[in-house]
Amino acid sequence: MLRVYNTLTKKMDEFHPIHEKENRIYMFVCGPTVYDYPHVGHARSYVAYDVIAKYLRYKGWSLFYIQNITDIDDKIINRANETGKSWDEIARTYEKEYHKAMKKLGVDAVNLYARATEHIPEIIDQIKRLMEKGYAYETSDGVYFDITKFPEYGKLSGQKLEDLQAGARIEVNENKKHPYDFALWKKAKPGEPSWPSPWGPGRPGWHIEDTAISERYLGQQYDIHGGGMDLIFPHHECEIAQMEAVSGKKPFVRYWLHNGFIEVNGEKMSKSLKNFWTIDDVLKRVRPEALRYFLLSTQYHSPIDFSEEALMQAQKTWEGLARTIRKLKKLTEKGKEGKPRQEIKEELEKLGKAWEEAMDDDFNTPKALAVLHDWATLVNREYDGMSREEAKQALELLERWDSVLTLFRPVFQGESDEELVDGLMQVLINVRQKLREEKKFDLADRIRSELGKLGIQLNDKGKETSWERV
Ligand SMILES: [Zn+2]
The missing domain is CATH 1.10.730 (Isoleucyl-tRNA Synthetase; Domain 1)
Known part of the structure; x- marks a missing residue:
């Protein structure tokens, strides 16, 4: 009997999916925001859910597994502005890098990758329903979820709204009724990418993309939602508020699974701490x-x-x-x-x-x-x-x-000589380096092009050369 630690119930639960009789499981895992190269934290999370998905299939379940791709977001817009590239060039570039890295790591259990920007109609439709039901309101800069209308806000992270107010560490926005109200739709500032909506041009908030995508493919209630522990609050809390408010059905998700962080010397691996590995x-x-x-x-x-x-x-x-x-x-x-x-x-x-x-x-x-x-x-x-x-x-x-x-x-698959290949490649790289030092560039280039024909690409970075199969 499979038992899982469920963040929602805060204990080990026996695993019984909604469609147990039909032998079906529906699973959603928060995908990456594609604005930079994937790092070890991504590898940790997606390898974990890859194994979980594959084990459920091993046990004979028919599992449908979705990941969203956050391809519009402040971080993407900032990166675009910094580099002078368009938001979609940034998003597509790093989405490709993400898939490349996952393929190398053997992460291949996902059935569907769903981009946020390809689900704008679903997102708008869900926001409209939230407004009709009185859970959302429009301001001069966007549409917000009114968390005072959803008293269970905090049930996943085990926090009460009063306690949250005390430790407020969120951006101040005078347009909002409550400091923890969160954006469902952000109205576009000049020059920002935007999509038309009943509230004027703008883009979706982060939390709503997950529930709009999961509602379309998995229904209003499903079995497993996964992600990093840092997503429990507020991201997953907001997802629960949105979907349970729209559907009136509880629980939105039966089993909430969360993976731990990657630490370096006891600190979380992060860009700002410069202890960061892609x-x-x-x-x-x-x-x-x-x-x-x-x-x-x-x-x-x-x-x-x-x-x-x-x-x-x-x-x-x-x-x-x-x-x-x-x-x-x-x-x-x-x-x-x-x-x-x-x-x-x-x-x-x-x-x-x-x-x-x-x-x-x-x-x-x-x-x-x-x-x-x-x-x-x-x-x-x-x-x-x-x-x-x-x-x-x-x-x-x-x-x-x-x-x-x-x-x-x-x-x-019979790659039994991998160590030998590694060794031989190192010999070739060293010989080529020597040739380049002696300015015998024609020979050095020939090594590169011959290897290219075998599907091996050399990457020169300063004096270091690495190789990869392409
Ligand atoms: Zn998410």
């Missing part, structure tokens, strides 16, 4: 599977302490497991014939059960990875006496787990 920064040091392994080594609720050493250690551990898998794979082809032993079968079954128990315990990936290490211990211990059939059974179990964890795809 996904690309990390992938210059380790392979994507190692970053994924590192992220899954901590339960998704808990904060992760990020350091280069921990990352390198994760890569080492990953390599060890990969070696065992490669070895076993060979045995499935060249191993001896023979009937599989009952005790091996039983041990594999026990491991299979333990792994599911770990995942049923609120997707406890560190426990699941510990089972994976027990599996490797078994394989290494029994290797010499293992028959082809036994090797196949052991490998099949791991492949099933990896349909969820997505850590060893390249190994299964």
